[in-house]
Amino acid sequence: MNTVTCxxxxxxxxxxxxxxxxxxxxxxxxDSISATLDMDQLHAKTTVMISPDFKEDxxxxxxxxxxxxxxRLQNCLKQIRKRSQLPSSINDWKIHICSKNNFPTAAGxxxxxAGYACLTxxxxxxxxxxxxxxTVARSxxxxxxxxxxxxxxxxxxGSDKCGTDSLAKQIVPASHWPQxxxxxxxxxxxxxxxxxxxxxxxxxxxxxxxxxxIKHVPERVNKMQQAxxxxxxxxxxxxxxxxxxxFHAVCLDSYxxxxxxxxxxxxxxxxxxxxxxxxxxxxxxxxxxxxxNATLYLLxxxxxxxxxxxxxxxxxxxxxxxxxRRGLPIEGVEPSQDLLKKLNLQKHPPGQLKYMxxxxxxxxxxYIDNPQDYLLDNHGNPINYL
Numbered sequence: 353m354n355t356v357t358c359x360x361x362x363x364x365x366x367x368x369x370x371x372x373x374x375x376x377x378x379x380x381x382x383d384s385i386s387a388t389l390d391m392d393q394l395h396a397k398t399t400v401m402i403s404p405d406f407k408e409d410x411x412x413x414x415x416x417x418x419x420x421x422x423x424r425l426q427n428c429l430k431q432i433r434k435r436s437q438l439p440s441s442i443n444d445w446k447i448h449i450c451s452k453n454n455f456p457t458a459a460g461x462x463x464x465x466a467g468y469a470c471l472t473x474x475x476x477x478x479x480x481x482x483x484x485x486x487t488v489a490r491s492x493x494x495x496x497x498x499x500x501x502x503x504x505x506x507x508x509x510g511s512d513k514c515g516t517d518s519l520a521k522q523i524v525p526a527s528h529w530p531q532x533x534x535x536x537x538x539x540x541x542x543x544x545x546x547x548x549x550x551x552x553x554x555x556x557x558x559x560x561x562x563x564x565x566i567k568h569v570p571e572r573v574n575k576m577q578q579a580x581x582x583x584x585x586x587x588x589x590x591x592x593x594x595x596x597x598x599f600h601a602v603c604l605d606s607y608x609x610x611x612x613x614x615x616x617x618x619x620x621x622x623x624x625x626x627x628x629x630x631x632x633x634x635x636x637x638x639x640x641x642x643x644x645n646a647t648l649y650l651l652x653x654x655x656x657x658x659x660x661x662x663x664x665x666x667x668x669x670x671x672x673x674x675x676x677r678r679g680l681p682i683e684g685v686e687p688s689q690d691l692l693k694k695l696n697l698q699k700h701p702p703g704q705l706k707y708m709x710x711x712x713x714x715x716x717x718x719y720i721d722n723p724q725d726y727l728l729d730n731h732g733n734p735i736n737y738l
Contacts (some may be wrong), residue, residue: 354445355401356478357726360717362455362463363387363395363505364534364647365500366592366639367573368599371556371566377515377532378494381556382569384507385576386498387649388526393679396466397720398451399727400474406446410729412421412734413451413467420449428472435488437480450727450734452679455709464548466479468492469499473717486520499668502526502715504580506573525601526713529583533655533680535648536709537662539616548642551603551610561605565598582606584650589637592649593624596639610642616666616668616704623697624648627658630694659684663706664692669703679710 371381380673409420409429411678420426429447436443451471453463472489475481486497486507497518498505503525510518546554555562572591579587603610617640624638635651636658650658668676687695720726729735 353489354478355399355723355726355728356474357397357399357720358470358474358477358717359391359395359397359720360466360473361391361499361502361714362389362396362466363495364389364639364641365498366538366588366649367569367576367595368641369495369507370599370602370644371562372494372552372554373509374513374515376492377518379515379518380494380507380509381562381566383509383573384495384498385573385580386495386505386507386597387532387534387713388499388502388716390528390711391718392714393661393711394455394466394536394708395645396451396453396463396470397476397727398467398470400478401447401448401728401732402442403448403732404445406448406732409447409449410732411449411451414453415734424468424492425471428468428475431488431491432472432475432479432481435479435481437700443663448728448732452727463500465495465499466492468496468631469717470494473500473719477719484519487515487518489527490515490518490520500716503528503713506577523577523580525621529713530582531583531651531653533650533652534711534713534714535646535655535658535662535673536651537620537646537648538706538708539614539620539644539646539667539704541706544612544643546612546642547612551606551612551642554608554610555602555606558607559602559605561598562602565602577604586634587636589649592637592639600640600702612642612644613640616700617646619700619704620646623661623695625694626660626697627661630691656685657684657687659710660687661691661695662705664699665695665697666700667702668705672703674707676707677710678707680712681708 365386367385369384371382411420469489476485486500490497497520501522504523507520576591635654
């Protein structure tokens with residue numbers, strides 16, 4: 353069993369992780385909470401292979417060979433080999449890694465979280481490691497620890513200086529809140545100018561607001577956990593939006609400021625608040641990671657109406673050849689004139705949203721047994737794959 357293939361999910365935080373108290377061990381300054389998204393729509397896929405014939409460790413990411421000496425990647429490999437249950441002679445074999453995302457990388461859609469969770473899960477099976485693997489995933493990318501588990505997940509900051517208790521635990525499984533739905537609105541799939549790790553470091557060094565946030569997040573985290581357990585959408589939604597707003601305020605409070613959102617991102621925020629006011633209820637929540645793309649949380653029964661409103665104010669580009677609506681099948685309901693009058697917003701020209709992905713809360717990583725789905729051939733070379 354010298355080859356393992358795994359797929360792992362994206363997670364989108366509703367209480368954000370932003371700031372490390374230890375840069376090397378990737379220990380956060382606060383707990384965070386996320387929803388794991390269904391892998392049918394968004395996932396990273398990784399094949400790992402060890403062989404006595406390999407001359408050196410190698411990695412390919414999204415069809416391109418990358419530097420295997422990347423510090424975070426080496427952190428993961430070292431920890432895995434340390435915990436390995438393989439005989440020492442096999443443990444020393446070199447490894448080939450091939451990974452691919454089915455969604456934009458480095459565009460604020462948690463690609464590194466899915467990627468490192470996938471790598472860790474694949475390596476854990478290859479090296480016959482059992483028990484918690486979230487601490488290993490964390491050493492590659494902090495939020496990756498949350499993608500090692502399905503449902504709603506809490507990453508505990510921990511107190512141990514070595515990071516042994518900074519790990520992820522499930523709050524509830526995906527089945528707990530089956531009505532919850534997610535709409536990912538892709539505003540831009542371009543790589544962001546300031547990476548999350550650089551932005552985070554900048555905020556830690558320069559933002560006074562971040563120091564205020566660190567003191568007050570614990571109370572918000574506990575309220576969010578309670579809202580999830582009780583399936584209290586109103587509280588869940590308000591906490592999600594407030595936390596996203598504060599996170600981006602911290603980014604603006606950093607020096608120089610980290611600007612991840614754009615005009616379309618802000619227009620979506622205005623639309624969400626206007627819609628909630630117009631229907632006199634909190635039906636939709638937005639959140640933004642370090643990028644311009646919106647993630648909307650809402651209940652299944654409200655999706656058709658919200659899609660209809662989005663289609664009206666952000667019409668798709670009809671001449672576009674790309675698939676605009678992806679994920680679970682859904683039809684929008686055209687908004688009434690009365691609702692449009694209440695919303696009182698400007699309609700945007702077509703094509704401001706590149707595409708949207710409709711999905712739900714899902715499970716953690718899973719293994720793929722069919723060799724036809726592997727990303728490496730029998731000689732450890734990347735296969736031409738879609």
